Amino acid sequence: MKQSSWTTYPFMPVLLFASIFPDIDGLFSGTVAGHHSILHTPIFWIIIFTGMSLVNVFLKIDVIKPISFGIFLGAQLHLFTDWLTARTVGIQWLYPLSQKDYYLFQIQPEKGQVSIWKMVQNPYFSFYMENKVLFWGEIGVILIAGALLIYHNQIHSQIRGTSVK
Numbered sequence: 001m002k003q004s005s006w007t008t009y010p011f012m013p014v015l016l017f018a019s020i021f022p023d024i025d026g027l028f029s030g031t032v033a034g035h036h037s038i039l040h041t042p043i044f045w046i047i048i049f050t051g052m053s054l055v056n057v058f059l060k061i062d063v064i065k066p067i068s069f070g071i072f073l074g075a076q077l078h079l080f081t082d083w084l085t086a087r088t089v090g091i092q093w094l095y096p097l098s099q100k101d102y103y104l105f106q107i108q109p110e111k112g113q114v115s116i117w118k119m120v121q122n123p124y125f126s127f128y129m130e131n132k133v134l135f136w137g138e139i140g141v142i143l144i145a146g147a148l149l150i151y152h153n154q155i156h157s158q159i160r161g162t163s164v165k
């Protein structure tokens, strides 16, 4: 099967890395609610993607394609899920045109005035579990992803007689 050059190696590892990378800004902020920097705005990643695409147009370095696409898609997936599961801070989809914060369920910014390291402790963790739809939805997604990974590995080991690395 022919694969698009946008999704050839190292697209997958870059996608995985980029899908968690925006939260690096949490290390530099004092609170959970305050941790969304420019890394949590789509415009930043559009500029990065455009810049990398321009470099590719002029220098024709093929590996830039899967890397730039992986970064772009991974970061957008992160922003989308942060929007979907926002509890204390949303996503500024239109930044810098507007500073408006977008979220799906009503957020409570005052509950996020704790340090990142306090997120796994009470009272933050109880607040985190308050929205049962979100909480069990998140657990469900993790379980489905784990099941898919196991299924995928089994199919490959049946085909090749080896497991996927």
Ligand SMILES: [Zn+2]
Pocket (backbone or CB within 6 Å): 022, 023, 040, 078, 082
């Ligand atoms: Zn985030």
